[in-house]
Amino acid sequence: MTQTGHKALLGASAVVLTMVAGAASAQSCTTKIGAVLPTSVDWGRPIAETAQFVVEQVNAAGGVAGCEVEMVLRDSQVDPKVGVDAAKALVDLDGVQVLLGAVSSGVSMPILTSVTVPSKVMQMSCCSSSTAFTQLAAEQKTDGLWFRTFATTGVQAAVGAKVAADEGYGSVAVLYKNDDWGQDLANLIVSDLEALGIEVTASVAINDGQPSYRAEVTSALAGNPDALYLGLYPNEGTAAVREWLSLGGTQNMIMANSLKSEEFRDNVGLQYLGSAIGTDTASPRVDSAAAFVEMYKEKFGSEPSGPGLANSYDATMIALLAMEAAGKDATGPEIAAQVARVTDPEGTPVTADGEGFAKAREILGQGGSVMYQGATGNVRFDANGDVSAPAVLWSFAEEGVEERSYISLDEVDAFIASLK
Known part of the structure; x- marks a missing residue:
């Protein structure tokens, strides 16, 4: 995509965002998505804000399966017990079928094993990297409900x-x-x-x-x-x-x-x-990743320099695309089964924004599949829900x-x- 293309994309996104109130009012129902993220720490708040940004874009584009999306956010405090309690509340009280989180593998793992898998809720993490998840999935103990947009x-x-x-x-x-x-x-x-x-x-x-x-x-x-x-x-x-x-x-x-x-x-x-040198996974040097950076700067007024921001964007957008593909009132397993359909390398390319979501809705509604081009590139999950980077x-x-x-x-x- 050219620089002109980036600007056009941003302009289109801005127009879509200005329509959020009208789009929301036209929607007669609400669907909830849960999030357990560490909002009480400085590096965790932007991760949650990025996820909420995706929700705003999707709602401005008409919501999911005709319903406005509400992201119910609970603070994990990077504490396993707090995270599990938060996840249980989201599943038992709010009835979510999709859970975003957590950030720390030490929080995501007990949520997965004691909450989401037993309750048959799909879990999508932006930032958990432990290889223990790979082993668990390989042993078929995640029931296909676990995905992460962050490399191991x-x-x-x-x-x-x-x-x-x-x-x-x-x-x-x-x-x-x-x-x-x-x-x-x-x-x-x-x-x-x-x-x-x-x-x-x-x-x-x-x-x-x-x-x-x-x-x-x-x-x-x-x-x-x-x-x-x-x-x-x-x-x-x-x-x-x-x-x-x-x-x-x-x-x-x-x-x-x-x-x-x-x-x-x-x-x-x-x-x-x-003399300290840090390491991190990165987005590939592709147009969709560059477009995300420009869109993020437009929204938040700064570079997306904190950990996991691009991953949070993709985790949220892919989860909502899968919900759209699965249809209204879909269960966690039904939503999880659609992840491959919205990240299909043979599918129609769609951009990572409200306009791309609206295009995906049309294609999915006609029985097609889409290739999501996201903030971390063309996301591909393997059989264990892992990505490389x-x-x-x-x-x-x-x-x-x-x-x-x-x-x-x-x-x-x-x-x-x-x-x-």
Whole structure:
């Protein structure tokens, strides 16, 4: 798509959005979609706002199956118990058949196993990466109800190991969050580092809510590593890194995307993060991804620089497209069965906006299928509900986050293959 095309698309989207009140008033029913997202943390709010933006666009384009969409949002607080309670309320009280969430794998997993699968509700996550979901799906324990638009932890671990090798680090210590996501990431990064001949001097779990992490940091420091790998979230990450630096630890740090947070940067201090390199999955360099960036800037007045924003957009839009394809009053399994139809590589291409949704509705209504071209490209789910993705390296700057380099999907896949 040309720049002119982008502008035209934005203009069309703006016109559609101005029609939201009229479109909503014409709809005589409401359909609910649930969301369990961490709105109480700074990096979680934009993820929820992006999902709500999709709902607004779809409602402006006529809603889903003739009904206005209401996204019922509950805060997970990045806490498994809170997340499960929130999901139960959405399923039992609000009667949702589709649940967006959660962000942390440690929250998404208990929701999946104790709420959505038993209740036969489709779950679509923007930001859960643990390979434990792949295993669960492969064992046919997700009943085809689980999808995620975020690549597995294996991508971030491999890219983190690549950073260590490229920077010439001979030894690395690992600090990881003691939950499903962190344990998975730690196991993978240790394996990948060792495959490259890099010594892992220590791999230390960090638990939430401790008054001090001095013991854990001291253990990680014992081997005097060249660098520190951080698989943590901002709260415990801030406390652990402060301890690390105060005890003389190196400023050579490799960070998972969970630390792509201005809160973390500001609380640690940018002056201590000059040698820190972050990793993240990325959208491919395609027109639909570029169009999303422009649309996001138009809506929110800033770049979509936080973690999971493009993934949140696609997770929400694909879920709503599947609901449209399944029809009014469809059940979770019926909606899940339509995901392949709205992400069909042989289907008619549709754009990631209200105009694209309206076009998809027409095609689906005629019995056709569509190829959703989204913020993360042409999304493809495998048999386990997984996607693959390119990657980026990033660093902190005075005004947010700066991209250092882009690693294509072919390069990512080739590097992962070389580790094996």
